[in-house]
Amino acid sequence: MPTPDLTQARFLAVEAEVRYWEDAEVNGQPEDDDAPTIPLKQGELWVPVIELASGQIQDWPAGTTARTHYKVCDAGRYALLDAQRAEIVAIEGYVPDMLAPEGRGFGDYIILAIGPDGTIAHWKANLDAFAPR
Numbered sequence: 001m002p003t004p005d006l007t008q009a010r011f012l013a014v015e016a017e018v019r020y021w022e023d024a025e026v027n028g029q030p031e032d033d034d035a036p037t038i039p040l041k042q043g044e045l046w047v048p049v050i051e052l053a054s055g056q057i058q059d060w061p062a063g064t065t066a067r068t069h070y071k072v073c074d075a076g077r078y079a080l081l082d083a084q085r086a087e088i089v090a091i092e093g094y095v096p097d098m099l100a101p102e103g104r105g106f107g108d109y110i111i112l113a114i115g116p117d118g119t120i121a122h123w124k125a126n127l128d129a130f131a132p133r
Contacts, residue, residue: 004089006127009080011058012050013087014099016110017075024068039064046070046110049081055123063116069103070110080130089130096129 021036031038039061040048049058072095079090094107101122103111113121 003132004080004130006080006088006130008082009088009127009130010052010083011081011085012052012096012098012125013079013081013085014046014048014050014110015077015079016046016070016072016095017044018046018110019071019073019075021070023070024066026066027064038066038068049085050120050123052080052125052127055120055125057114057118057120060114060118062118064114064118065116066112066114067102068110068112068114071108072110073108078129080127091129094129096126098124098126098129 020033022031022033024031024038026037040046051058074093076095077090077092078096080088082088095105095110097105099105100109100111102113105111
Protein backbone atom coordinates (compact mmCIF):
# COMPACT_ATOMS: atom_id res chain seq x y z
CA MET A 1 0.00 0.00 0.00
CA PRO A 2 1.50 3.37 -0.99
CA THR A 3 2.29 5.97 1.65
CA PRO A 4 -0.46 8.64 1.72
CA ASP A 5 0.60 12.11 0.55
CA LEU A 6 -0.44 14.26 3.52
CA THR A 7 0.69 17.42 1.72
CA GLN A 8 -2.47 17.12 -0.39
CA ALA A 9 -4.76 17.23 2.68
CA ARG A 10 -7.17 20.18 2.71
CA PHE A 11 -10.01 18.98 4.95
CA LEU A 12 -10.63 16.82 7.99
CA ALA A 13 -13.85 14.80 7.92
CA VAL A 14 -15.07 13.76 11.37
CA GLU A 15 -17.51 10.96 12.19
CA ALA A 16 -17.70 11.02 15.97
CA GLU A 17 -20.07 8.90 18.01
CA VAL A 18 -20.82 11.38 20.79
CA ARG A 19 -21.63 9.82 24.16
CA TYR A 20 -23.42 12.80 25.72
CA TRP A 21 -24.82 15.55 23.50
CA GLU A 22 -25.50 17.57 26.65
CA ASP A 23 -21.73 18.16 26.92
CA ALA A 24 -22.10 21.17 24.62
CA GLU A 25 -23.87 24.46 24.27
CA VAL A 26 -25.29 26.04 21.14
CA ASN A 27 -25.81 29.81 20.98
CA GLY A 28 -25.04 29.99 24.70
CA GLN A 29 -27.74 27.46 25.65
CA PRO A 30 -26.93 24.08 27.19
CA GLU A 31 -27.71 21.12 24.97
CA ASP A 32 -30.27 18.46 25.87
CA ASP A 33 -29.29 14.82 25.38
CA ASP A 34 -32.82 14.04 24.16
CA ALA A 35 -33.05 16.87 21.62
CA PRO A 36 -29.60 18.19 20.64
CA THR A 37 -29.51 21.16 18.27
CA ILE A 38 -25.82 21.08 17.34
CA PRO A 39 -25.42 21.60 13.60
CA LEU A 40 -24.14 18.67 11.52
CA LYS A 41 -25.57 15.94 13.75
CA GLN A 42 -26.56 12.87 11.76
CA GLY A 43 -28.22 10.21 13.86
CA GLU A 44 -25.80 9.31 16.64
CA LEU A 45 -22.84 10.90 14.85
CA TRP A 46 -21.44 14.42 14.67
CA VAL A 47 -20.03 14.83 11.16
CA PRO A 48 -18.30 18.18 10.60
CA VAL A 49 -15.86 18.70 7.73
CA ILE A 50 -13.15 21.16 8.73
CA GLU A 51 -10.91 23.13 6.39
CA LEU A 52 -7.41 22.43 7.69
CA ALA A 53 -5.85 25.80 6.82
CA SER A 54 -8.50 27.97 8.47
CA GLY A 55 -10.26 25.72 10.98
CA GLN A 56 -13.60 26.65 9.44
CA ILE A 57 -16.33 24.03 9.59
CA GLN A 58 -17.91 23.65 6.18
CA ASP A 59 -21.69 24.18 5.88
CA TRP A 60 -21.87 25.66 9.38
CA PRO A 61 -25.05 27.76 9.74
CA ALA A 62 -24.13 31.45 9.79
CA GLY A 63 -24.59 33.11 13.17
CA THR A 64 -24.53 29.86 15.17
CA THR A 65 -21.97 29.50 17.96
CA ALA A 66 -21.11 26.36 19.90
CA ARG A 67 -18.84 24.97 22.56
CA THR A 68 -18.27 21.23 22.70
CA HIS A 69 -16.71 18.94 25.26
CA TYR A 70 -17.77 15.71 23.59
CA LYS A 71 -16.60 12.39 24.96
CA VAL A 72 -15.99 10.06 22.04
CA CYS A 73 -13.89 7.24 23.56
CA ASP A 74 -12.49 5.47 20.52
CA ALA A 75 -15.82 5.63 18.66
CA GLY A 76 -14.77 7.90 15.85
CA ARG A 77 -13.41 7.95 12.35
CA TYR A 78 -11.27 10.82 11.09
CA ALA A 79 -10.32 11.20 7.43
CA LEU A 80 -8.06 13.62 5.60
CA LEU A 81 -9.53 14.76 2.29
CA ASP A 82 -7.91 16.46 -0.68
CA ALA A 83 -9.22 19.61 -2.42
CA GLN A 84 -11.82 17.55 -4.30
CA ARG A 85 -12.81 15.89 -1.01
CA ALA A 86 -11.44 12.52 -1.99
CA GLU A 87 -10.16 10.55 0.99
CA ILE A 88 -6.38 10.42 1.38
CA VAL A 89 -6.14 8.46 4.62
CA ALA A 90 -8.37 7.70 7.61
CA ILE A 91 -7.86 6.60 11.18
CA GLU A 92 -10.31 5.16 13.68
CA GLY A 93 -10.34 5.24 17.44
CA TYR A 94 -8.53 7.99 19.29
CA VAL A 95 -9.54 11.60 18.69
CA PRO A 96 -6.68 13.49 16.99
CA ASP A 97 -5.20 16.17 19.27
CA MET A 98 -6.11 18.97 16.87
CA LEU A 99 -9.79 18.44 17.80
CA ALA A 100 -9.16 19.69 21.33
CA PRO A 101 -7.64 23.18 21.01
CA GLU A 102 -9.66 24.36 24.02
CA GLY A 103 -8.27 21.82 26.47
CA ARG A 104 -6.58 18.48 26.88
CA GLY A 105 -8.56 15.89 24.97
CA PHE A 106 -6.41 12.89 25.89
CA GLY A 107 -7.57 11.15 22.69
CA ASP A 108 -11.10 10.86 24.07
CA TYR A 109 -12.64 14.34 23.79
CA ILE A 110 -13.55 16.88 21.12
CA ILE A 111 -13.17 20.26 22.85
CA LEU A 112 -14.02 23.17 20.56
CA ALA A 113 -15.21 26.77 20.65
CA ILE A 114 -16.91 27.50 17.34
CA GLY A 115 -17.59 31.07 16.24
CA PRO A 116 -20.59 32.41 14.31
CA ASP A 117 -18.82 31.87 10.98
CA GLY A 118 -17.99 28.25 11.82
CA THR A 119 -14.34 28.94 12.62
CA ILE A 120 -12.80 26.95 15.47
CA ALA A 121 -10.96 29.13 17.98
CA HIS A 122 -7.24 28.45 18.47
CA TRP A 123 -7.26 25.94 15.58
CA LYS A 124 -3.94 24.40 14.54
CA ALA A 125 -3.93 21.61 11.98
CA ASN A 126 -1.65 18.84 13.21
CA LEU A 127 -1.51 15.77 10.99
CA ASP A 128 0.79 13.71 13.24
CA ALA A 129 -1.97 11.19 14.01
CA PHE A 130 -2.20 10.40 10.27
CA ALA A 131 1.52 9.98 9.60
CA PRO A 132 2.66 6.49 8.66
CA ARG A 133 4.13 4.61 11.58
